[in-house]
Amino acid sequence: MQPEPIGGTPKVFFRQDGGLLDVITHPDYAKNGWIYLAYSEEGKVADTSMTVVVRGRIRDGRWTDQEDIFRAPPSLYFTGYIHYGCRFLFDQDNHLFFTLGERGRPAHAQDLLSPLGKIHRVMDDGRIPPDNPFIGRANALGTIWTYGHRHPQGLMWHPTTGKLWETEHGPTGGDELNRIEAGRNYGWPTISSGTDRFARIEGSARDGMESPVKVWTPAIAPSGIEFYSGNRFPQWKNNLFVAALVQEALVRLEVDGETVVHEEVLFRGMGRVRDVTTGPDGLVYVSLEGPGRIMRLVPVEASAPAPIKK
8 A cells, every 4th residue: 555645746737627537557567567647738838738648657656767658739738628538448469548538629529630539549658559440541640549539438348248338428418338449430529419509410320420339318427437347246247337427326237239238327426426447356346526435336145034023
């Protein structure tokens, strides 16, 4: 346990959606010590900011050896404090996936020369993998895995199929659960089931654009997601947990293939639910805000009925 804050970490711009956004250790952390951070950084022009992804190590209680993984050009350090992203996930080949929101500029989500509104895939040191879907295209960034996203906040592999799933915030209504495939266009802002006075939404579906597996209207503001892989709740094996910020809820989804067949709210009204994960003990751990705390879900053991008094 580390009782004191780590010294020397990057300066974080924190306002509204901005702050320290995600942290993940390298799959080979025990050997190389790499830790990845995503955070919002203040720009050189007053009141501007943007998402940054770095990696570093901790030595003697201090952050060291920092390297940039992603840093946008100064022109993308915008005013406003929304839709920074960022969610991390590694694959089995140690590629790092990270998400970026469109920073309240919807048109960027469809622009393949902009990193905003995208899911990106890079090697663990930030280099571009040679098998990324847009490699070699002059009109696209090579790091892009998928595009047409508004504000992706959840990213997770299915434990048996190996498929990638994602949640993102819609505008007014229209929060989404998506199945992610390389090179696909997920439609924002051209298609959405929500409404937005700042975006030209043309309908809820279109050829060449991916429709969500599930839509939430009214919005729940889905954040972190987790496919349950433990043994303490066998009836929930491979179910998808969704942390919901606005609804202050933990949602459980039963998924059959690529169809949601059942939805249950496990609890509500205990604070904004930011993230959910399966612990090494097979229990479910949930992070909440207001106040910030970690909660653990423990199965209730069935007890024998009390004897009937005669």
